[in-house]
Amino acid sequence: MSDVLRVDAREKVTGKARYGADRTPEGLLHAAFATATIARGRIVEVDTAESEALAGVVSVTTRFGEDELGPPSFVMGGGYGTQSLQPLRGDRIAHRGQPIALVLAENPVVANHAAELITATYEPEAHASHLDADQAETLLQREAIPIPFADDLTFGDAETDMAAAQTVVDATYEHPAQNATPLELLSAVVQWHEDRLLIHEGTQNAGALRNGLARQLNLDPQQIEVRSRYLGGAFGQRNAQHPYLAPLVLAARRAGRPVKLVLTRQQTFHQASFRPQTRHRITLGADATGRMTAAVHEIDQQTSRHDLFPGGYAKVTSRLYGIPSYRSRQRLVRNDIQTPGYVRAPFEQPGVWAFESAVDELAARVGADPVAFRLANDTSHDPVSGLPFSSRHLGECLRRGAQAFGWEQRPLAPGDWTDDEGNRIGWGVAVGAYPANVTPARARVRVEPDGTVLVETDGHEMGQGLTSAVTSLVTRELGIPAEQVRVRLGDTRVGAQPLTAGSWGTASTLPAVQAALEQLKAGESGAEAGNGLPTALADRAANGLVAAAGPVYGEFAAFSFIAHFVEVRLERVTGRIRVPRVLSVADCGRVANRVTAASQVRGGVVWGLGAALREHLVTDPRLGGFLNASLEEYPISVNADICAIDVDFVDRPDPLLNSSGVKGLGEVAMVGVAPAVTNAIWHATGQRLRKLPITIADLPAGGRRPPSGPSTGGSRPTG
Amino acid sequence: MQIKVTVNAEPTLMDVDPRESLLDVLRERLQLTGTKKGCDHGHCGACTVHLDGRRVLSCLTPAVQADDTTVATIEGIEGIEGPDGELHPLQEAFVRNDALQCGYCTPGQIMSALACVAEGNAGSDEDIREFMSGNLCRCGAYVGIVAAIRSYAAGQP
Ligand code: FES
Ligand code: FES
Numbered sequence: 001m002s003d004v005l006r007v008d009a010r011e012k013v014t015g016k017a018r019y020g021a022d023r024t025p026e027g028l029l030h031a032a033f034a035t036a037t038i039a040r041g042r043i044v045e046v047d048t049a050e051s052e053a054l055a056g057v058v059s060v061t062t063r064f065g066e067d068e069l070g071p072p073s074f075v076m077g078g079g080y081g082t083q084s085l086q087p088l089r090g091d092r093i094a095h096r097g098q099p100i101a102l103v104l105a106e107n108p109v110v111a112n113h114a115a116e117l118i119t120a121t122y123e124p125e126a127h128a129s130h131l132d133a134d135q136a137e138t139l140l141q142r143e144a145i146p147i148p149f150a151d152d153l154t155f156g157d158a159e160t161d162m163a164a165a166q167t168v169v170d171a172t173y174e175h176p177a178q179n180a181t182p183l184e185l186l187s188a189v190v191q192w193h194e195d196r197l198l199i200h201e202g203t204q205n206a207g208a209l210r211n212g213l214a215r216q217l218n219l220d221p222q223q224i225e226v227r228s229r230y231l232g233g234a235f236g237q238r239n240a241q242h243p244y245l246a247p248l249v250l251a252a253r254r255a256g257r258p259v260k261l262v263l264t265r266q267q268t269f270h271q272a273s274f275r276p277q278t279r280h281r282i283t284l285g286a287d288a289t290g291r292m293t294a295a296v297h298e299i300d301q302q303t304s305r306h307d308l309f310p311g312g313y314a315k316v317t318s319r320l321y322g323i324p325s326y327r328s329r330q331r332l333v334r335n336d337i338q339t340p341g342y343v344r345a346p347f348e349q350p351g352v353w354a355f356e357s358a359v360d361e362l363a364a365r366v367g368a369d370p371v372a373f374r375l376a377n378d379t380s381h382d383p384v385s386g387l388p389f390s391s392r393h394l395g396e397c398l399r400r401g402a403q404a405f406g407w408e409q410r411p412l413a414p415g416d417w418t419d420d421e422g423n424r425i426g427w428g429v430a431v432g433a434y435p436a437n438v439t440p441a442r443a444r445v446r447v448e449p450d451g452t453v454l455v456e457t458d459g460h461e462m463g464q465g466l467t468s469a470v471t472s473l474v475t476r477e478l479g480i481p482a483e484q485v486r487v488r489l490g491d492t493r494v495g496a497q498p499l500t501a502g503s504w505g506t507a508s509t510l511p512a513v514q515a516a517l518e519q520l521k522a523g524e525s526g527a528e529a530g531n532g533l534p535t536a537l538a539d540r541a542a543n544g545l546v547a548a549a550g551p552v553y554g555e556f557a558a559f560s561f562i563a564h565f566v567e568v569r570l571e572r573v574t575g576r577i578r579v580p581r582v583l584s585v586a587d588c589g590r591v592a593n594r595v596t597a598a599s600q601v602r603g604g605v606v607w608g609l610g611a612a613l614r615e616h617l618v619t620d621p622r623l624g625g626f627l628n629a630s631l632e633e634y635p636i637s638v639n640a641d642i643c644a645i646d647v648d649f650v651d652r653p654d655p656l657l658n659s660s661g662v663k664g665l666g667e668v669a670m671v672g673v674a675p676a677v678t679n680a681i682w683h684a685t686g687q688r689l690r691k692l693p694i695t696i697a698d699l700p701a702g703g704r705r706p707p708s709g710p711s712t713g714g715s716r717p718t719g
Numbered sequence: 720m721q722i723k724v725t726v727n728a729e730p731t732l733m734d735v736d737p738r739e740s741l742l743d744v745l746r747e748r749l750q751l752t753g754t755k756k757g758c759d760h761g762h763c764g765a766c767t768v769h770l771d772g773r774r775v776l777s778c779l780t781p782a783v784q785a786d787d788t789t790v791a792t793i794e795g796i797e798g799i800e801g802p803d804g805e806l807h808p809l810q811e812a813f814v815r816n817d818a819l820q821c822g823y824c825t826p827g828q829i830m831s832a833l834a835c836v837a838e839g840n841a842g843s844d845e846d847i848r849e850f851m852s853g854n855l856c857r858c859g860a861y862v863g864i865v866a867a868i869r870s871y872a873a874g875q876p
Contacts, residue, residue, distance in 0.1 A: 005814060012822025013810040013829060015753020015793035022752035030747075108747065109738045183757045183765060183823045183857045232755070232823025233857050265758045463821025463858050599817045599860060606859025631762035631855065638852040642861040 003594045004475060004482040007468045008230075008461070019230045020202040021187035021262050028189075029058055031248055031261040032111035033099040034118035035270065039624020040127035040305075040336040043091045043120055046100055051117040056110035060118070062101045064088050064250055070216040074307050074339065075240040080205075080212025080544055082240045082273050083339035085306050088247050093122065094306050095338045096625030097270025102247050104255055108262070127336035129619045131277055131300055138300070141310060141330040150310040153318050153384055156325025161294035165285025169362045173282065173354035174691040176616035177302065177626075178275040179268075180343045181636060184232020186242060186268050190249050191258035197224045197249060202231035203238045204460045206490060206497035211544030212241035213249060221544075226497070228490040234462040236342035237272050239501050244271070269629035273341025274617060276302035276309065280354035290366045292377050294325040297355065303332045307339040313351035315551075316433050316671070319559060320355060322379025336624055342501065344607055345667040348434055349674065353611075353692065356430040356675035361688055369412060370429050370679065371402045382557035390558040390656035391663070393587040394431060397563035400648060401429075401585040405565040415686035422572035426684025429565050432671025435551035436558035436589075436654070436663040437504045440533045440541040442495055443512040445474075445519075446526035448486075453478060455487045455516075456494035458541075459509040464666050465596025469506050470513055472593040473660070477517045498541035502548060503560070503664025506592050510660040531658070558657045560668040561587040564605070566676040570684050575696045579609055579677065581644040586669065589654035590661035601647045601669040608673020610637040613693050722786035726751070727795025735782040742766045742777035744785075745792060753793035753826045757855070764854030767827040767834075768792045774834035776853075793826035796833065808874060809833060812867040820858035828854050832868045841872040 011017040034051075036043070048060040072086040073079020087099040101118045105111035128135035142151050162168060188201035197219070203209055206226035214221040231238060244261060252259040263271065283296040295318075301311040314328030343349075363373035378395045381388050402408075410427045411417055417425045443457040453474055461467045467487045474485045488494045489509075512531040519527030530538060533549055540547035551558050565583040570576070582605050591597050614635040618627040628634045653661025674692065681699070682688050689698050721734050726749060735744060742759070745751040745768070754777060757765035761779040768777045769791040796807050806814070809829060819825045831854045835841050840850040847868050848861070856864065 006817055006819070008822070009814040009817070009819060010806070012819055012825050013806065013813045015751075015826045017822050018752065019755075019823065021756075022746075024747055024750060024752075028747075107736070107739070108743050109736055109740075113738065181857055183755075183763060183821070183855065185756060185758075231821060232757075233821040235857075262756065265760065265762075463819075463823075465820070595817050596820075599820055599858075599863060602862050603820055603859035606861060630760060631758045632760070636855060636857060637859065637861075638855060639861045639864065640848040640852040642848070642859070645862050 004468055004472045006465060006596055007471045007482055017230045019184055019232050020200050021189060021260060023189045023200050025191055025258040027257045029104045029106065029255055029257050029259045030108040030111040031251065031259050032103045032115035033244065033267065034101040034115045035267065036093045036096060036098045036100050038093055038122045038124045039096040039129065041093050041122050041124040043093060043100060044123055046118060046120045048101060048118050051103060051114040054110060054114045054117065056106040057114045058104040058106065058255060059251065060101055060103050060114070061088065061251060064247060069246055069250060070218060072216060072243060073212065075208065075546060076309060078545065080208040080241045082242055082341060083304065083307050085243065086246070087243050094304065095336055096623060097267060099244065102251055104251055104259060127624050129335055129337065129621055129624050131279060131302060131333050133335065133621065137334040139332045141332050144332055145308050145310050152328045152330060153314040154327045155384060158294045158296050158325040158327040161325040162283060162285045162296065165293055166288045167362060167365050168283065168285045169358050169365060170283045171358055171361065171690060173280045173357060175278045175280065175350035175353065176692055177277040177619065178343060178611065178615045179617055179634060180235035180237040181631065181634060182233030182235055182237055185262050185265060186272055187262040188245060188248060189258060189260045190252045192253055195223055199224065199226045201226065201228060203228045204234045204462060204501055205239055205499040206460070206492050207544035208499065209241050209245065210492050213246060216246045217249060226492045228460055231460065231462040235344040236346060236501060239342055239499060242272065265631055266629045269634070270625050271338060273339060275343035275346060276340035278350045280351065282354050282358040284358050284362050286362055286366055290368050290373060290376055292321055292323045292362070295323045296327050298329045300331045300333055302335050302337065302340055304337050304339040305334050308332060309340050311347060313347040315435060316348045317351050317355040318384050319382055320352070320431060320433055321377040322383055324383065326383065345434065345670045348432065348667065348671040349611055352432055352671050353674040356672060357678055357690065360675065360679040360682070371398055371407055374398055374431060385552045385557050387552065387555060387557050390556040391589060391652065391654040392559070392561060393650040393652060394561040394563065396650050397561060397585040397587055398431065401563045401565050401583055404648065405583045407565065414683045417684070419569065424570040424684040426568045426680040426682065428676045428680030428683055429563065430672040430675035430679055432562045432564070432668055433559045434503055434664060434668035434671055436507060436560055436657055437502045437548040437550040438508045438533065438658065439498055439504050439548050440531060440538040441508040441512040442528065442530045443509065443516045444526070444528040445513065445516040451484060453480060453485050455485065455513055457489050457509055457513055458495040458497055459505050460490040460497065460500040462500065464505060464600055465593060466505050466509060468596045469510060469592035473510055473513055474517065496542040498544065499546055503667045504548060507658055507662045507664055510592060510662055511658040514659050556656050558654065558663060560663040560665060562668050562672055564672045564676040566680045568677065568680040568684055570699065575699060577613060577681065577694065577696065579643060583646045585648045585650065586665060587650040588665040588668065589657065589663035591649045591651045592662050597649065597665055598647045600666050602645045604666065604669025605645045605673050606637050606642055607670045609641065609677065611692060612674040612677035616693050720783060722783055724785045725789045727791060737781065737783055739782045740778050741780040741782045741785050744782040745777060751792050751794050755823055755826060764831060765824050765827040767830040767854065769830060769834065774831050793830060809871045812871040816863045816867040816870065818863035818867040819860050824854060824856045828856065828864055835868065836872045836875060841868055844869060
């Protein structure tokens with residue numbers, strides 16, 4: 001495939017790309033929310049007097065009628081919303097930070113000021129904010145959500161094989177809650193034109209916004225247009241209709257003016273979905289030859305009191321290797337929080353971190369090199385379904401990566417490697433996988449009078465490079481330069497725009513575009529095609545519902561794979577953990593567009609490093625919510641944290657999944673980075689650390705080398 | 720109160736609320752939406768503009784403080800989309816090095832990077848990383864950002 005530079009880069013570097021809130025229509029009003037200061041209970045009274053008296057305030061609304069503002073629906077319960085809780089519709093408070101009043105004002109300063117002046121009295125109730133809280137309620141997921149999707153995975157006989165194993169690792173891992181924190185604040189501009197509604201919002205799911213609003217406000221979906229051309233990052237946080245949207249639309253109708261809302265950063269922490277806290281117990285057994293024979297993965301995951309957010313951790317940990325016996329047990333723990341949700345590699349990041357940490361420990365126990373151990377346990381078949389993988393080049397990822405990283409220089413024993421300056425060195429490896437799902441997509445292609453080829457398609461551009469991948473495909477198929485291709489997406493005027501998530505965007509959109517291009521090449525001047533998924537699925541997608549196929553298809557199972565190699569240095573003087581280099585080799589089928597794909601992997605690695613060493617939401621057990629709800633205190637990686645990240649691709653088309661040969665990439669990129677880091681820290685120190693993030697305080701002697709420790713080696717790796 | 724400010728070479732006279740930030744004035748009143756809001760609290764750098772040639776966080780700068788100053792935003796950087804539609808060389812370097820994904824942090828990165836180079840703080844990758852650490856990129860485009868700034872700085876006298 002011919003590769004193109006990011007096609008919308010020019011608009012982005014000039015500031016011309018317009019994101020959701022970059023619109024100021026005539027007569028615009030600005031909205032702001034006042035929010036609850038308790039975690040659970042009932043609102044007794046909201047005092048809005050002071051706020052309403054403020055110059056420039058247009059309206060303050062504390063409650064909408066139940067007939068006016070219909071009930072919300074949860075995206076994982078066959079609906080459209082991030083949660084099934086609709087604020088401003090009743091008196092229940094289900095989490096701290098839940099909106100209790102909506103202000104409209106002439107400018108943002110007044111709106112925010114007015115919101116701050118609003119106070120309320122509550123009847124608070126005892127609440128639970130974390131896995132071990134007293135008031136938390138624990139459910140067995142397979143009983144709470146009795147559908148196959150949420151079921152545990154069991155095959156072989158894990159108990160018997162574990163008992164027969166020669167070597168067993170049994171360890172528990174703590175993964176914190178995390179927030180996606182896309183840099184663009186959650187925001188929307190809503191505007192009525194007579195009985196037509198126009199929404200500008202950066203969303204991954206314009207179709208759900210359209211259909212969700214229609215259902216809640218008793219409108220015809222055709223009355224609603226949603227535009228989401230650019231998103232300032234999403235990572236799962238923009239995957240459904242947010243509870244703020246319907247009230248905003250009603251307020252705009254009452255005011256007869258367009259309304260803009262930009263949530264504060266603190267509010268995005270307290271209102272938007274987040275990666276739930278999890279605990280993983282992993283038990284792994286190996287026989288005398290170093291083959292893994294049995295695995296058990298038990299998970300406890302937070303959910304909200306009002307929704308069941310199903311965990312899917314076992315789907316990937318069961319498929320990393322050819323382990324013949326496996327059993328999972330997933331439990332949900334109800335807390336008084338907003339409903340958690342999908343954050344980049346939602347289950348794979350925590351689950352694979354725990355699993356790959358245990359695998360590394362098992363390799364060390366049997367005295368095997370961690371790369372060799374992983375290669376020895378590779379498989380060509382999906383152990384869950386028994387079907388072959390459509391393609392699986394994980395072995396090649398490992399071999400290529402080891403070679404390029406200079407792995408053979410790595411001493412087998414941990415804790416004994418330092419550089420000339422006395423900094424401890426550790427090298428770690430881990431693998432990752434991610435389901436290759438697909439969703440229905442349609443595409444229209446037309447040649448304009450000036451020779452431009454216009455592609456109108458389903459899909460959202462979140463920065464992953466979908467527009468560039470489509471352009472790349474068109475240039476290759478038609479032999480025209482990128483400048484002659486125009487792509488329109490993320491807009492309900494050009495398609496149903498179902499959810500773009502789960503790394504299925506490119507693998508879903510490209511085959512539709514390709515099919516339309518075939519028609520065009522056959523002589524049509526304009527063509528339209530779908531991507532060939534069954535009609536039942538396509539109908540769901542057309543109505544804004546989640547509609548994904550895979551990863552098990554009739555005759556094969558499809559996953560993307562990756563191997564990461566990480567070097568850590570523990571600075572002698574400061575004890576600081578540095579990661580001077582990372583090397584990642586991905587198997588994502590055919591690389592749809594190398595420039596943007598490589599950036600996606602580097603970005604995924606940055607996320608993995610952040611997850612390993614920095615990011616965690618600190619829950620507030622006293623008041624509920626999070627103590628570090630700002631970009632200052634919720635520590636994402638900064639430029640100075642990141643050094644060399646080298647990326648390589650196997651770049652072999654998947655022969656079965658779709659006509660374009662592509663599998664997903666955006667999430668698998670991140671999976672396995674965190675365990676490669678913790679495995680490297682073990683290699684540097686001899687310590688297995690089982691709670692993320694790892695900070696200086698977790699390291700023996702605060703990361704510094706104990707004064708008595710002999711400094712052996714002093715060799716500096718050159719790979 | 721009334722302020723007199725030159726924004727991207729245009730002298731502008733306007734009434735501002737003393738509580739209003741320069742960021743909100745640029746975005747909501749002057750429609751210069753290339754400057755982004757990522758936190759409104761000085762934590763992310765997305766709102767970086769130049770005030771009398773220095774980089775400032777416009778969300779923390781009260782608009783009244785811009786009285787009698789010259790403000791430059793991403794829309795006004797020198798050389799931008801010149802007669803032949805060419806980009807400023809730093810913008811060009813961002814494109815060539817794919818120093819972005821979603822692009823939301825990008826205007827702030829570029830404004831910050833121009834200042835970083837002008838300040839003489841782009842002598843090494845390590846310096847660039849350090850002096851660009853006030854500009855968060857959640858997409859994790861840091862490797863490309865450093866490469867872009869390095870290549871632009873190398874072409875500077
Ligand atoms: S918006 Fe100004 S620093 Fe974040
Ligand atoms: S490119 Fe998305 S935040 Fe930097």
